[in-house]
Amino acid sequence: xxxxxxxxxxxxxxxxxxxxxxxxxxxxxxxxxxxxxxxxxxxxxxxxxxxxxxxxxxxxxxxxxxxxxxxxxxxxxxxxxxxxxxxxxxxxxxxxxxxxxxxxxxxxxxxxxxxxxxxxxxxxxxxxxxxxxxxxxxxxxxxxxxxxxxxxxxxxxxxxxxxxxxxxxxxxxxxxxxxxxxxxxxxxxxxxxxxxxxxxxxxxxxxxxxxxxxxxxxxxxxxxxxxxxxxxxxxxxxxxxxxxxxxxxxxxxxxxxxxxxxxxxxxxxxxxxxxxxxxxxxxxxxxxxxxxxxxxxxxxxxxxxxxxxxxxxxxx
Numbered sequence: 001x002x003x004x005x006x007x008x009x010x011x012x013x014x015x016x017x018x019x020x021x022x023x024x025x026x027x028x029x030x031x032x033x034x035x036x037x038x039x040x041x042x043x044x045x046x047x048x049x050x051x052x053x054x055x056x057x058x059x060x061x062x063x064x065x066x067x068x069x070x071x072x073x074x075x076x077x078x079x080x081x082x083x084x085x086x087x088x089x090x091x092x093x094x095x096x097x098x099x100x101x102x103x104x105x106x107x108x109x110x111x112x113x114x115x116x117x118x119x120x121x122x123x124x125x126x127x128x129x130x131x132x133x134x135x136x137x138x139x140x141x142x143x144x145x146x147x148x149x150x151x152x153x154x155x156x157x158x159x160x161x162x163x164x165x166x167x168x169x170x171x172x173x174x175x176x177x178x179x180x181x182x183x184x185x186x187x188x189x190x191x192x193x194x195x196x197x198x199x200x201x202x203x204x205x206x207x208x209x210x211x212x213x214x215x216x217x218x219x220x221x222x223x224x225x226x227x228x229x230x231x232x233x234x235x236x237x238x239x240x241x242x243x244x245x246x247x248x249x250x251x252x253x254x255x256x257x258x259x260x261x262x263x264x265x266x267x268x269x270x271x272x273x274x275x276x277x278x279x280x281x282x283x284x285x286x287x288x289x290x291x292x293x294x295x296x297x298x299x300x301x302x303x304x305x306x307x308x309x310x311x312x313x314x315x316x
Contacts, residue, residue: 011109017043023083030078032058034118037070042113071161073170074119074177081122105268110192115181115215117161117224125180134172137219156221171218178217206267207240210257226300233298239285241267249288255281256296 008014020043021028032044038056040048051057065072077084145153164170189209196202214232216222225232237257239245244267258278265272266280284290 017046024079027079027083029058029061032061033063033065034072034077034079034120036062036064036067036072036118042116042118068163069159069161071117072119073162073164073174074121076123076126077120079120081124084122112185112188114185114188115178119174119177119181121177121180122184125184126177127180128183129176129179131169131172131176134175136168136171136175137217139220140168140171140218141221143220152220152222152227155227159223162223165218165223174223175217178215203242205242206264207238208260208264209236209238210260211235212257228298228300239263239281241285245285246288251281251284251288252290253284253292253294254296255284255294256298 021031024031035042035044038045038048038051038058040046044058045051065075067073143152143156145156148156159165162174165174193202193207196205196207212235213225214230214234216224216227216229216231219229219231222229222232235257237255237260256278258276259281260278262272262276262278262280263282263285266282272280284292
């Protein structure tokens, strides 16, 4: 959930990175090696403030690979597949919290890191998409740096996390690992859905699939997120509401994940509080092909040094 603290945030039962690290035991070092440096977004440190005064406790202990920056292009993980993030699936359907399924209502959140750096995949998935079969985006290498904000230009010319991605062959490797990560994520999500079927809950359960950000994946020569191009800003948002949603129907109106809360509450018959940012999507779920006038507002790095860079045109 990227809470980066030790609170339960209203959940009765919660597993997070620290639980995973306890399970891994000595194999936690393999994860530290894959990260390459402290990264609270990927769990180490989970509570960032605890480490800042002392630096990286894994310093001089990590095994360094041949990466040129802080993030590897990708590779095969040394962590056994059964111990990777698919453990979340088993944790969520394990008999220990089974009593929760007998409650009147259950709210369950399962968060996966894939697809996200570090792009270290299980061997079973890592070679599904040969790099030589990957086609680079049409915008690759075609951006006029004089016409984009300085921050965009800097990101294109100075990819500090993974400098290797300037090489087309390495860029194709990264894309292939990203696709493999998507497939691994899909399989894990499928295990959760299968558990709902096995427990006889599928026809009485609202399922929502979404993400917190996109991935440029080489478009315009950019990687990761942080920019207001479509691949970075757009995220999946899939609803499965028994008796309401149509299979494979696609909404024609832009929406925002700020609307998810109100939508879930309305579907569950819970009063939606006034004054919240997002309005319910029930109308769109009932009539997904209807087009409506709407505005989706986003902002990034407000009142930060990055904001000044985004506002400044690039000058050579």
